[in-house]
Amino acid sequence: MKKTILITGWTGYIGSHAVVAFEQAGYTTVIVDNLSNSSEQVLSKIGKILGYIPDFHKADICDTKALDEVFSKHGFDGVIHFAGLKAVGESCEKPFLYYGNNILGSINLFEAMVRYKVRRIVFSSSATVYSSDNTLPLTESSKLGTTNPYGTSKLVIENVLQDLSLHASLQALPLRYFNPIGAHPSGHIGEKPNGVPNNLLPYILDVALWKREKVRVFWDDYPTIDGTGVRDYIDVNDLVDAHIAAYRKLEEISGDTNGSFTPVNIGTGRGTSVLEMIRMTEEATGKKVAFEKVGRRSWDLAEVYAWVDFAKEFLGWESEKTVKEGIESGWKFISGV
Ligand code: NAD
């Protein structure tokens, strides 16, 4: 029989790709989102890819009653938890919004899981849980520490999951994503931020599309290949495959009555600079991408990339797509060509 899993935050960028990937991998997904940073239109796009629309609940994970209704209706085998707010800058202006939505919402979800005896959870964590005081590449045992409420919300949720693995037998696999890019090969789903994009590639693609004039490069003569920030860009299609590998890992250890907590880095292990991203986008799209040099953002680091050997060893997963392929699929989604 098909297993039913709950996917929170499924209408969003990564969650929508995950619904498609899990359905295609043979799971039944039940999906929950409050549409705070997404649109119900994603439903029909997923329908175009799958040929049907999974069971959708418009619900807020902060609403315990709504969560209870969802859990009482379905016998979940496990949870893939994407729901959350994710803008670092906004989190500095509105810290309580982030603590409330991300931390309290997650605690409600975990409480429902424990009540309904659902033990498996894959959680969207982030490379932001790592302290700025580390040597590269970042490994799962690098020093933890955050500098903004968004990052803190992720680290607190990880800590809560660790507690619950010890005291409520949850089997938790936090995936620490580096920088997700790209879109589904169909061109139907991808990253469509509301308003001005916070992340680099959506901004660059908007400039290539002539929706915005210039990329503002947060440049600080960093000690990198060309003085601009270097990040580990992971293709969203590879990223969702990592979730399937993670969920299968949890299934493998299901006989174990003990809980578990195993964070895993999800990246490529390679860094790409801002100027390299701009040049690659020009090559992939045939469009000129204008940019200007502006000062650094307060939270920016010079260089961030992952040590990925543990993902390979523990999950049997490694990234396959190149950054160029991520730019090309992102362009196909955003430009419609
Ligand atoms: P997204 O904003 O596109 O998707 C998140 C979804 O969660 C949205 O559809 C939003 O409506 C929903 N949501 C937010 N609060 C909710 C609530 N209280 N109840 C129900 N639904 C709620 O973001 P994304 O890029 O798809 O990110 C998914 C997850 O991955 C987030 O937890 C994010 O923090 C994490 N993450 C993202 C990145 C990235 O760069 N995109 C990197 C690391 C980690």
Ligand code: WQD
């Ligand atoms: C990438 C590079 C910028 C925008 C953030 C979150 C992190 C994670 C991923 C969720 C940096 C430069 C960017 C622009 C620029 N999200 N840049 N001009 O900061 O690595 O990580 O998203 O968990 O938590 O902090 O990603 O895409 O914002 O920046 O020059 O308009 O591009 O300085 O070097 P970041 P980003």
